[in-house]
Amino acid sequence: MSSPTTALITARDLTKKYGGHIALDRATFSVGTGRIVGLIGPNGAGKTSALRAILGLTSYEGHLRVLGREPFADRAAVMADASFIADVAVLPSWLRVDDAIDFVAGIHPRFRRDRANALLAQTQITGRRRMRELSKGMKTQVHLALTMAIDARLIVLDEPTLGLDILARRAFYDALVNDYMNESRTILITTHQVEEVENLLTDVIFIDRGRIVLDTSLDDIASRYAAVTVTEAQLGAARAFKPFYERRTLGRTVLYFERSEFEGPPFEQLDDFGEVLTPSVSDLFVAKLSGTSG
Amino acid sequence: MNHFVWLVKREFWENRAIWIVPAVIGGVLTLAALFGRVDIEYMPSPDHTRAIGGVVLFAFGFTFFAVMNLYSTWYLLDCLYADRKDRSILFWKSLPISDTWTVLAKLFTGLIAIPVVYFLAADVTTLLIAFIASVRAHPTVGDSLWQPDLWAQLQALWLYLIVTTAIWYLPFTAYLMVISAWARRAVVLWSLVPPLALCLLERWFFGTSRAGALLEHRAFGYLAAAFHRPVYADASTAVVSGARGFMTLDSVWRLLDPLEFVTRPATWIGVVVGSALILVAIQLRLRRTEI
Numbered sequence: 340m341s342s343p344t345t346a347l348i349t350a351r352d353l354t355k356k357y358g359g360h361i362a363l364d365r366a367t368f369s370v371g372t373g374r375i376v377g378l379i380g381p382n383g384a385g386k387t388s389a390l391r392a393i394l395g396l397t398s399y400e401g402h403l404r405v406l407g408r409e410p411f412a413d414r415a416a417v418m419a420d421a422s423f424i425a426d427v428a429v430l431p432s433w434l435r436v437d438d439a440i441d442f443v444a445g446i447h448p449r450f451r452r453d454r455a456n457a458l459l460a461q462t463q464i465t466g467r468r469r470m471r472e473l474s475k476g477m478k479t480q481v482h483l484a485l486t487m488a489i490d491a492r493l494i495v496l497d498e499p500t501l502g503l504d505i506l507a508r509r510a511f512y513d514a515l516v517n518d519y520m521n522e523s524r525t526i527l528i529t530t531h532q533v534e535e536v537e538n539l540l541t542d543v544i545f546i547d548r549g550r551i552v553l554d555t556s557l558d559d560i561a562s563r564y565a566a567v568t569v570t571e572a573q574l575g576a577a578r579a580f581k582p583f584y585e586r587r588t589l590g591r592t593v594l595y596f597e598r599s600e601f602e603g604p605p606f607e608q609l610d611d612f613g614e615v616l617t618p619s620v621s622d623l624f625v626a627k628l629s630g631t632s633g
Numbered sequence: 634m635n636h637f638v639w640l641v642k643r644e645f646w647e648n649r650a651i652w653i654v655p656a657v658i659g660g661v662l663t664l665a666a667l668f669g670r671v672d673i674e675y676m677p678s679p680d681h682t683r684a685i686g687g688v689v690l691f692a693f694g695f696t697f698f699a700v701m702n703l704y705s706t707w708y709l710l711d712c713l714y715a716d717r718k719d720r721s722i723l724f725w726k727s728l729p730i731s732d733t734w735t736v737l738a739k740l741f742t743g744l745i746a747i748p749v750v751y752f753l754a755a756d757v758t759t760l761l762i763a764f765i766a767s768v769r770a771h772p773t774v775g776d777s778l779w780q781p782d783l784w785a786q787l788q789a790l791w792l793y794l795i796v797t798t799a800i801w802y803l804p805f806t807a808y809l810m811v812i813s814a815w816a817r818r819a820v821v822l823w824s825l826v827p828p829l830a831l832c833l834l835e836r837w838f839f840g841t842s843r844a845g846a847l848l849e850h851r852a853f854g855y856l857a858a859a860f861h862r863p864v865y866a867d868a869s870t871a872v873v874s875g876a877r878g879f880m881t882l883d884s885v886w887r888l889l890d891p892l893e894f895v896t897r898p899a900t901w902i903g904v905v906v907g908s909a910l911i912l913v914a915i916q917l918r919l920r921r922t923e924i
Contacts, residue, residue, distance in 0.1 A: 396726060396922045411919075419729040431721035433647050445639040446728050482724070 345372045347493055347525045348393060352401035355388045355549075362388035364549035365401065370542070372492075373522045374556075377536055378529045379624055380546035386529045389546065390497050393527070394423055406493060419448060422486045423495035430470045430482055437466035443485055455488035458514075475502040483511060487519055494519075496528040500535070512539060537620035547628050557620070565596045566618040566626075567609050577612040584626035595626040636730055640738035641746055647715070651747055654704055655697060655754035659761075662693065666762040666769075686777030690759055694787055697755040698794065705747050709809035710820045712739040713918060722922055732918040736810065740911065744799040744806060752791045759787075786885035793889050797859040800900060803907030804851060811910050814917035851903065859894045861887060 348370040355363040363385045370376050380386045391397040393405050395414030403410060410417050430439065436459070444452045459466075462480050470478055479502050486494065500508040516539050520526065530536055543560075545553040555563065569577045569592050582594035595618060596609065609615050618626065645651055713736070716722040725735070759778075767775025799806075809824060816823040832845040894900055 391922070394726070396723075398920060414726065415729045415731040415734075417729075418727060423727045425723040425727070429720045429723045431647065431716060431719060431724070433649075434721075435646070438646055442639055442643060443728065446636055446730060448729070486727075 346370065347372050347406060348527070349404045350389075350393075350402065353389070353392060353403050354400040355385075355392060355397065356400075361549050363392070363399070366546070366549065366551045368544050368551050368554045370525060370527055372525055374541045375516075375520065375526045375528070375539055376542040376544060377533070377540040377620070378527060378544050378546060379531075379533055379620070380529075381628065382531070384546045385549040386546055387497065388549075390423075390425065390495060390527075390529060394418075394421075394425070394495060396425075420491060421493040421495065422489040422491040423497070424482055424486050424499050425495075425497045430478055432469065432471035434470050435466070436464055436468050436470075436473075436481055439470075439481065439485060440466075443489075447489055449490040451488050451490060455484050458484035458487060476504065476507060479503055480507070487514070492523065493525045493527065496526065496530075498530055499528065500530070500532075508535065512536065515539070533621040533624055534619075540620065543620055543624075545624060545627055552627050553623075560620075560623060561617040563598045564618050564623060565598075565609055566616045566622060567594050567596065568592070568613045568616075569594050570613055573612045577609075580609075584629055586626070595623070636734060637738055637741075640730065640734060641742055644712070644739060644742040644746070648708060648711075648742075650704065651708070651742075652750055652754075654700060655751050658697060658700060659754050659758035662696075662758050663761050663765070666765040682773050682777035683780065683783075686780055687783055689778065690783055690787055693759050693762065694755050694791065697751045697758075698791075701748060701751040705743050706809065708747060709739075709743045709806055710813050710824055712743065713810055713814035713914065714816060714820050717921065726922065733915050736814075736911065736915045736918055740806065740810065743810075744803075745795065748795040748799075752795065755791070756788075789889070790885055793859070793891070797891075797894055798855065801855045801858060801894075801903060802851075804903050804910065807907040807910030807914060810914040811917065814914045814921060850899070854899065858897050858900060859890060861890045861893075 346369040348368075350369065351367050352365040353363055353367070354361070354365055366385070366389060378386050378389060388397070392399045392403060393410060395405075395410035395412075395417055398411050405417050406420050408417050440452060440455050443450050443455075459481070462477065462484075464473065464477050464481060470481070473481065479500070483499065500511055503511065512535065515526070528536060528540075540557060542556045543553065544551060567577065567582075571590070571592070574592055577594055580596065582596050584595040586593045586595075594612075716725060763775070763778035766778055812820055812824045812827075828844075828848055832842065832848075835841055835844050
């Protein structure tokens, strides 16, 4: 991970309880400037609670700084440098598209109207339409145009492409990386469609049952983890080196190893057992979560 | 300040009834004046037509005022609830506006902006009707409505009402906003439960009814606090005596009692209680994001 001095978000022992239910359990993580971080976890893992805390939408226990501020006490100041789309499109049904642009332009110091207009010009949406007259996908497009037109240092996207078809999704992520992202921007994104974002992420944070399971950069994944396709004959020998997860498919077995837990010959010698690959984010996610939960 | 203007504008976008309802009332009254019977066959003395003119102008103003109060109550109950219900609060909270400003903008809309819209609508309507009457009806009827001093008095009465009711009823206003920011459903029902429960519990456990008396004083003590005696001496003749009162320029001035209003402790106790409840509403807005 990046050094603490450039961290845009720092959480230490971040805890959120709802009555007796612990949604976030002493979560510690950080998000560095210029990174594209995927916050990944199964439903109910605490993703949304973490995002709500980061965005100043909920109170919490523990230490949390976003853009140098305490988000719950200072949400408005954080939002001057950040923008977010939470969950599905939640634009109010009575709002007209051009009123929405006027409003955000009037309120947000970093909003670029020309950019919003350019983004909307690529769609079928006209300015006088109210949100209730738009399809779900169109609403999302308006919301994305409003959010992407903000020159934010931090952009938080919670399932941003929910309700969009595959073409619109691809176009969104292409725009995110090519037009929006630069070294001064930071993106925190949650989605349950890991495959869709894994090619653009620089970092991943895995969360499960309120705890951070993994917080690493994609570069580190290559040096820390290995997925080895092992033949039946070699299985016993390979198992001795303590893989943290096994997956059987079509008569082959893939063993997942982590360097810190690895016991035996140098990590690189694993190719004696079979083909060694760096696990994809989604595979590692499955391996990590299945492995730790037994 | 610029933000505040946008926030109030947003309230007008969301709650189009703020201007549609008074426009409809004005439209209906104007249509009635256009096509209804505006003439009267019996021509009383000029003094009487003056009095009738006063009653008519007052009645128009009162119609708007009564509807406005109903609407404002609904607006205040809905204003911090609607965007939690449809989850659009997540969009509003993604913008750099503090919850304090949001709540204050809604308070301003309910207390000042809505009354001013109704006030203007009442003025435009009465002007239109006076004009129509002077064209369609007997000159005396028309003249009865063209009374600069009556107009001046109505303006003064409206502005005085807007300011004094905003101050006097601040505890109720703020209470409605607290319910609006707190309730997960059925805001109207929830707004009634706490005062009723308070009164009933007090009666059961202490056999007294001080809470009820307090609420009653706040609800009905306004006229006594802000006006001189003639208006409230006898409710059944209030309109009639009010009409007589409007006959001369100094009469409305004699009804208004700003000195009594600002020197009553109850006025300022209300302001303190109301302000405290506004702070509660802001805290709830901060914490209650979704239903």
